[in-house]
Every structure is written in structure tokens, then in C-alpha cells.
Amino acid sequence: MTARLRRLRSLAPCFALALAAGAAGAAPLTVQVDLTPAGARGRLRPDVALGAGIDGAQRGEIDRLFTARNIAAMRSLGLRPATYRLRTELGVEAWHWTEQGTWSDAVHAQGYWTGSDRLGPPIRLSWGYQLPRRGDTLDNANNTGWSRLTDGDLATFWKSNPYLDRRFTHDARPHPQWIELRLDAPAAIDAVQIAWADPYATAYEVQYWTGQDDYDDEGRWRTFPRGAVRAGRGGTETRRLAAQPIRVQYLRILMTAASRTAPAGSTDIRDRLGYAVREVGFGVLGADGAFHDRLRHAASHGGQSVTHVSSTDPWHRALDRDPDLEQVGVDRFFTSGITNGLPAMIPVGVLSDTPDDAAALVGYLKRRGYPLARIELGEEPDGQYGEPADYGALYLETAAAIRRVDRRTPLGGPSMQSAATELPLVEAARKSWNGGFIGYLKARGRLAALQFFSFEHYPFDDICGDIHARLVAEDPLLASMLARLAKEGVPRAIPWVISEYGFSAFSGQAMVELPSALLQADIVGHFLSAGGRAAYMFGYGPNVPINQHLPCAGYGNMTPFLADAQGQAGAPLPVFFASRLLSRTWLQPGHGLHRLYATQVLGQSGPAWVVAYAVRRPDGRLAVLILNRSGREPASVRLAIKGAAARRGPAEVWRYGPAQYRWLADGPRGHPVRDLPPQHSRVRAIGKLVLPPDSLTVVVQSLRR
Template sequence: MRRPVLALLIACAGLGASQGHAAAPAADRVTIDLTAGRPANRIDPAAALGAGLDGMGRGEVAPLYTAHNVARMRQGGLKPITYRLRTELGIEAWHWNPRGSWSDGAHSQGYWTSSDQPGAPIRLSHGYALPRRGDSVDNANNSGFSRLDDGDPESFWKSNPYLDPRYTGAPALAEWAKFDLGAAGPVSAARIRWGTPWAIAYRVQHWIGVDEYDPVGRWVDFPGGVVTDGHGGEALLRFEKPIEARFIRILMTKSSGTAPAGSTDVRDGLGYAIREVGFGTIDAAGRFVDRVRHARSGRGQTYAQVSSTDPWHRAIDQDRDLEQPGIDLVYASGLTNGRPMMVPVGVLYDTPENGAALIRYLRNKGHPVTQVELGEEPDGQYVDAESYGALYLAFAKALGAIDPALVFGGPSLQSGIADTWLDEDPDHSWTRRLMRYLRQRGEIGRLGFFSYERYPFDDLCGDIEDKLREQTTLNAALFRRFADDEIPRDIPWVISEYGFSAYSGRAMAQMPSALLNADIVGQFLALGGDAAYLFGYGPNVPVNQHLACAGYGNMMLWQADPKGQARWPMPAYWAARMMTRDWAAPGGGAHEVWPATGSALDAKGRPLVTAYALRRPDGRWAVMLLNRDKTHARRIALDLLTD
């Protein structure tokens, strides 16, 4: 039975209506479906509609956290805050408190633990680059390089000692280093200069597959590339015959367990260390001809990637070009609205001791926190899901011992669909493998919430209207993928960041950004999601990061003036206000989310108008309508479908 909607509030935005085109001649129908007898979801908008605060560049934190900017940001109505950890993307350790101690205090180096004791308010913090880094590229400023092929015989990569069984309580996982030589070519020898500790058992392998994502690709040992009694030092392996290879892997399965002379820290002897590698051929004169490019530049060297990295570093490794807002600054700013903030702890490039100190500090200061996100974008760092899972559990146990009421979650996937590469495991789903690992350990219960980032498009070139319509199709497919990935449904699902794209473009500064943000949030909540955090909360300026065809734009509620102060509200700001003040009840409270569908479809069967229905605490209906037809304004007739 269909009946008209009474006591109705309508929040709407669209492409066509804003451009003065003629209205469609007949009314489209939007139906709110009540036949299930229960809502699709229940939310409190004061907890479900939030924003993220990220790390920034040199000198950018102080201008952002002014009273003027904070007031403008809060006008968007977004209440909960998640703190984003840019250091974890940049292969850096986070000194969340500038005060603290080194494991090797005499030399201001080693493993850092920030002080958990309250002192002067923490207004600014920094990351510290890891000098034992193995990856050529990172996902922050991308200014570092791998020590595996930097040409320096004194530097070295070392794997993460916290993956040792004494910390994980589980059998050791294999460690690896992968290399992309750029093109297939002959390889008949490998030169590995081992550091300390070295691998006793290891394999040098090449990839056989159509490309690095081939689902039936596999790693194959070079003939003569299997070593079971390694002794460290420089190893020159001569293979039985040349092999055409582009991708090469060193797979390490047994460590010497030795530490450098004079070491007193057990972590120094855990894992593996390599100073330099080379792959190539032996010429007629018996000389090694290296195909690896050695350079102190991620762009100049042969691309290298590793399974893990030792978080050991020095005081001189401070990255002043990467600023994180101080914990006390954020809590005191008013942006948290007195609510618990989702707090991050780095796991790939930090230590459980430093994370535990952060939890104690928050308790000592009285800063409210209930959810702790462990790691950020481990899939984008290409670490194995099992390695992240082992670290996740080690950190969750260490931090949970301090405050059993805390809820831990992650992994803040870089992309909802996270597939592995150069991987011979028949299951290429990174997420499903993480869930499988946690279940095999009997620890799936320690995953208190699941988080991922939602940037549906790699670029903002081409037909933006088509992208807007495609987003909802992609998001529905993403939820089907999540079901296949066996993510528990009895825990909260969180979008830890959302926006048009990870790369800037003109559409971010125009009406499409408002429509896309509202569509992402509305559909996510209608599908059962729990909280979504907008990325781009602070004022910013238009830039072009990626492709000229995308134009200039940015994720931002406000465009900034030359002094970094919020001046011009952007379409994303009005979308936030629409969701928090017109769609949801401004005071929050228990809202019901009911399924709603529109009748008008495009040639591909995609809705021209999307609809998201809330039943507010006072019993009134509020429907958010988004017109994705740039050629027509639409007339809408609303119905309730009942038994």
C-alpha cells in the first residue's frame, strides 16, 4: 500500500536545479519502504557524522588551529573527530610527545617512547624518518628511499623485530624484499651484502606471470638460488643458467639471531638486515654486471619493497616537513565537541611501548577516548595482511591491558577493495586474508570495529556527472565484496576518510563534491554503516596534484585566504550543513534509517535521484534528495510503502 508522506522535512541538492534547466515534465516517484517492519539502520548523527584531522606540512599546524578557523569548521555541524596519522603513511615513527626517552639514551637513538606524564600542553609533534627503511616510495611526502639499493655500504634495511614470536606469541612469518627491475632481462647472479642479523635460510626467486597482478602468477626459485646455511657477509650466488626476469624476491625464513657487537638490546638481533643487493650477470672476465640502479632517491633507484621495517631511529631523523597537531591542542581546540576522539596508534613503524604511553597519557590528562585505530593504510604499504594482523594483535593486547574498556579497530584500508600483488597465494583479497588470520589465531574478537577509506575515483578527469552516478553502483559492489571478505557484521563499520579522490581536481570545489559527499554518507548509513568521517575539514586552497585534465580543487569545507584563514564556504560545507542540520535533527539522538528508492533511471539503470530517509526522534520524516541529472531539475512525489 502506498500513501503520501506526512510531517516531512526535505533536504535536497542537485546538478540540474542549480543550472536553471527546465524541470522534467512528469513527477518522479521516491518510495520509502516500510514493508520490512524495521529500519535498515539506527544511528545517532552526533556520533555518525564526523570529520578527520590530519598531519600537515612544515609550519601549517599553527595557522590552522586559530579561533577563527575552528569556529568556521564547527559551523559544518560535524561532531566526532578522528585523528589521522600521516607519519604512518610516511614510514616514520610518531613522537606524539616531544618529551620522552630513547632505548639508547647515551646516543639519542634506538626505540623511542614518549612520556606519559602531563606537562606543558602538547601543541605540535613530528614524525621521525626510519634510517633502516626498505621501501623506495611512501604514501606521504615520498621524500625517502630504500637502504637496500642506495649505494651506501654502511646503511642497511632491517625487518621489524616486533614480528618475532617473543612479541607476537605466534610462529614467525617469512620476511621478504621485492624488486622491480623495470623490464625483463637476463639474471644469472645475485649479490647480497648481509647486515646483522642475517638469513641462514633464504631463497632468491623470480616472478612468472603475465603481470604483477596475475591471479595464477607464482614465485619460482632461481636454479641455485636456495640457501640453507647462510653465513652473512657478502654472498654472490651464481645461478645455473640466465633467467629472463623483471620482478625478484629474496624470501627469508630463518634468522641467525645475532646482534651487532656491543649490543645490549634484544631487538637488535631479531629479524634480518641487508646492506645492499644486486641482480645481474657475470661477464666473460668474471665481473658482476649489476642491473640494479643504486641511488639515494626513491625515484632514482630500482624500486624496492619490503615486508616490514625496523622502527629504530635517531634524534637527527626528525622530519620537520611533517607536522602532526599536538594531542592537547586538538582536545583543547573545541573541535572534538567534548566527545571521545578516535585516536590512532601506528603499528607498522612504531612500538607497542610508545602506543601504550599514549593511552596512559590520555588517561592522565582526562582526554576522552573510546576507540583506538591501529595503523593506517597497511594495504597501501603492501605489507602482508598476516604481518599487519600479527602486529595488530600485539598492540591490541599491550594497549588493552592498560584500559580494557578501549575498543580497538582498523585497518583503515587505503581502498575498500584491497587486492595483493606479486602474490602466489590463491586468495588475493588482502582483507579476507586479514580476517582469516585473526580467526586462525582465535582473536577475531579483538577487532572492535572495521575501518576503511572511501575515495572512489583515481582521477577527476572526464565525465563528472557519470562518476557521480557510478559512485553508488561502486559502493553497493563494495559492500558485496565486504561480505565476501568475511568482515564481521556485529561490529561497527567506519569510513575513516571520504572524498571524491585521493588526488585533487576542480570537481572538489564545485557542486559535484557536495553531491558525492552526501551520497557516500547517505548510502553508507542506509547499508548499515555506523560512522563516516569527512576528509578535508580544515580550510585549504585549490591545487592540482596529479593530472592537468582534472583542474584545480581540493577537499575542503572552506577555501583559505593567503594567511590560511577560512574565508569562502565551499559546496562541501553546504552539504555538511544540510546533512547535520536539515536532514538529521541538529541535536542528534536516535534516528532510524529506512530504505528509499527513486523511479527515474538513466540509460544504464542508475538512479538519477538518490534518496535517503531518516525518521527523527520526534517521529517526523526527513528525506535527503540528490539530483544527479545536470540537464533537468526534477519534480518528486514521495510515498510510504507499507503492508
């Protein structure tokens, strides 16, 4: 905490605020807001703190989204700063942010791509390029790709990322690479068959997992009795691993030394760095010496046994463009109005791209003169379940390349898919992905290279069952995540950013009902009150109800508007009204300094249905955001103020709840049947307030000395 911040807090007026709440006829609650210096909880500026993100999309969706009507609708939410989300990184694809650039093998239009930073016609659309040396069966984007390790084709191969070689990392720490495979069910295994490509492993171990499942804290990787190889020679080999078969489900090949050989005719050093494998099989050797494979081999993620790798070579070809994974062109993003002319947080690829291409993108944006708030390195690397030290090494390489063209814009990330991601198939002491990442930067003496920390917050895997109980559970969940990050060594002196937030990564009806407004307000209020710098809402554009995961979740989507048949913004949904209440009522629009203060809800027994967040606005008024998260019971509340004596002036009250909104569930045809803006009233003095169930209330109170 700076001395200047301490002085600002010491000047805060000493007031107190109390709210009496409870079901009609029940004993009132007290929500106490502490405006004394001891109650100060941080500062914010709305045009920095409240934002929204634009994600990658499928074929044709970018043009449907970026229309004048949709952009005007999105801007009307009042969430002014924007962040660009990088879907290609989730899909194991390279991002060609421009189609102008150079291939390392220009003759064959293949190799390692570097976009051109020269200015030309505005870039309106960009695409992902599938990585043909892919080793993962599954991904977190369109999930249509597959592993080349179990595709049944010896002409294809997986290769690890050459940028993890010490030639690029300048790291004394080794970066072993691995292949993990999952059988459909436990089976007896005593042999492995590996068809190596170049470069092959000269030292490796073939291992099995001892745990009952992939997250078993007691699990360990054990090397098969005959699974340690110290003088590998490449080619295709079938190796007996044990005298007797061992019943296992999870298998691994851990590679620790490479041949540094390359295919005939290669002239690129990157071709000889890392490891490459054409096909893998696990099974048993019969009495006749024949190998009986237990893996499924197919060129589809649904037909093959699930394979996962530590990293993937970003090498690709012009013919690998994926027309079904679009990203908005960077010029279109900055000139469409979606950024409101404010500095934006933009990403660069890390896991599936090269440091040189990342630097070229930043150089291009600087040449255009676009204002940059932050540069986020990669997106959801923890969701790839690779080694955090590998991402750390690539992070530092990418940061060094960017600093050659931009010495000032803050660099950070890693935009974790969750602040609490735990790695599967590792021993308990290594399960925390973030702990491994921060530990790597510290070991390198490079923690200062992380200038902001970002993570995504989707608190629930599914949104079935008691949604209102989940709303209450979100508070301690977020608090525990923030405490965990601090314990793992994320510096508190750098900005913490929620790069995406919403109910769940999967759709459901709660996203188009009143709980969506309550969750949004609670995440924003809680995070900013805890010292967070900015929170970006995910699901900015109009959309339609879908169900993509569990039937019990119903149909819905993260969106502020119901889309019409042409994808244009139609009926506003609760997130729209919640966003406007947060950005235009609870906070005073603009760049003015707001101060947050501690609140307590006293008198609640049982679930903490009522929660409140208070802010002193630049106009001197106190704004209190109050949520009643009960789906059944109203709450009776009375305002009060804690601190030195002050006279309260007139107040304004906004209420949004069941009287304003109701959703008709009708599968993909669901729609609002009541869709009104918040109720607004002015009062000479605040007495008892009644908060309807499922409601969001904002009280703006004038204070007079």
C-alpha cells in the same frame, strides 16, 4: 540484530512516500520510502555518525590551521565527532606524539622510543621521525625517503621489524620476510649480489615473478634454479642463479630463517631478531666472473630502482626528526574545540612504532581525562602492501599492550586505504589484503580483538572525464565493497566506520564544484542506510586549488572553504553547504535517535540519476534527502508515503544547486563567482518538486495520524 532493535522497528509508523521525477515534461519518477517495519534500515545518532578528520601536515601548516577563525569555521559544518589521522604511518616514520620519553639506547639518543605518559606542559605539536633502516623506495606521505637497500652506501642497511619474531608474536605461525625489487624494464638476470648485515638469513630463496605485470592473476613467484640457500653465512656474496639468464622484471629475496646474530657490542634483544641487508644487486656474471648490476643505486627515491620490503624496524635516532611532517599535539587537538567536547577516535602507530609507545600514548590521554570513542590501530596498513598476517600479529601485540592501561575503549582498524585493496605480486587466491588480515585473526582465534572495523573510501583514482557518470557509479561500487567485506568475514555485529571519505586521493576541480556536495551526501546516506556506524569527512580545514596528479582533473581540493593567503577560511564551497544540510536539516542535531528507512526510485530508465535517503527524526518528522546527479537534466518529483494512512502536515524544502553556486576555473586562482546558501521554503503540502541538475534537496515533512 538485538531484540530491543526489533521492538523499536515494530513500533515504526506505517507510511509510504512517493516522488514523481523526470526531466520537465517527462514521465515522473517515484521514489518510494518504506516506513513499515520491513523498510527499517538502521539507526544513527548525529553526534556519533557524522564527523570529520584532522590529518598530519607539512612544516608550519598545523599552526596555520589551528586558529580561532579556522576552528570556528570548521565547527560550523555541524560534523561534530572528530578523528585524528596519522600521516607518519604513511611516511614510514615513527610518531613522537611527545618529545618526553626514553630511548632504549639513552647514551646515544637512539634505538626504540617510548613516550612518557607523565603529565607535563600541554603538547601542541609533534613530529614524525624517519626510520633509517627503511627498505621502501616509495611511501604514501611526503614521498621524499628512499630505500637503504639500493642507496649505494654499505654503511646503511635495511632491517625487518623485530616485533614479528615469535618472541613477541607468541605465534606458532612463521612470518617470513622479503625484499622485492623492480627493474625499469625486463632484463636478463642470472646472478644476485647481497651484502648482509646482522642478523642475516641462513635460509632464503631468490625468486622471479612470472606474470606480465605486478597484478597478473596468472603470475607466480619461481625460485631461480640455483636460488635456494639453506646454509647462509652472511657477509657479502655473489651467487649465480641460473646456467642461462632469465628475462624478468620483478625479483624477490624471501627469507625464512635467521642467524639471530647482532652487531658487536649490542645488548638489546631486538638487534638480533629479524633480518638485515646492506645492499642488493641483480644482474649477470660475465665470462670473467665480474658482476654487472642491472639495478640503479642512489640515495633518493627517484634515482634508485624501486624496492619494497615486508616490514621495517622502528629503530631510529633523535637526529631523524622530520620537520616537514607535523602532527597536531594531542593536547591541542582535544582542547582547541575541534572535538566539540565529544569522544574522539584516535590512532596509535603500529607498523612504524612499538606496542609500548602505543600503550604510553593511551595512558597519557587517560590521565588527561580526554574522552575516547575508539582507538584505531595503525593507518592504511594495506597501502604499505605488506603481509596482512604481519600486520595482524603487530595488531594483536599492540592491542595487548593497550589493554594493560585501558580495558574499555574499543580497539579496531585497520583504517584500510580501500575496502577492496588487492596485493600486487601475489597469486590470485591471496590478493585480498583484508581477506588475509581477517583470516589471520580467525586462525589465531582472536577475531574478537577487532571491536570495530574502519576503512577509507576514495572511490576514484582520477576525476577526469564524465564526473556525473562517476557519481552514479559510486553507488554500486560502495555496495559491492560492503558486500565484499562481509563475505571476507568482517563481523556485522561490530561497528563499521568510514574513517575518511572523499572523491579521490588526488586533487581535481570536481572537489570544488557541485558534484563534491552530491558525492558527500550520497556516501553518507548510502553508508548509514546500509548499517554503517560513522563516516568522517576528509579535508576539514580551508585549502587552495591544486593539481597534483593528472592535468585533465583540473585544479581543486577537498575542502569546505577556500583559504586566503594566511591559510584562513574564506569563501564557503559546496562541501560546507552539503555538510550543514546533512547535519542540521536532514538530521536533527544532537544525540537523538534517528531511524533510516529503505527508499526506491521507480520509473528511471538508463542511469540512476536520482537517488534518495529517508530518515525519521526524533521530532517525529520525516526527512528525505534527494540527489539529482545529472549534470544536464532537471527532474520533476512528487512526494508520497507508503504504509498505513497518515495525514501529511506542512513541509519545508531546502534546495542547493546551480542557482546557488558556480565555480570559475582559473587554475590555482579559481574561485566561486556565485556562492549562496541553499534556498529554503515552507509549503502547506508537497506537490510536484522540480530538482535542478547537479542539485541536493532536503524535504522535511510533518506526519499526522
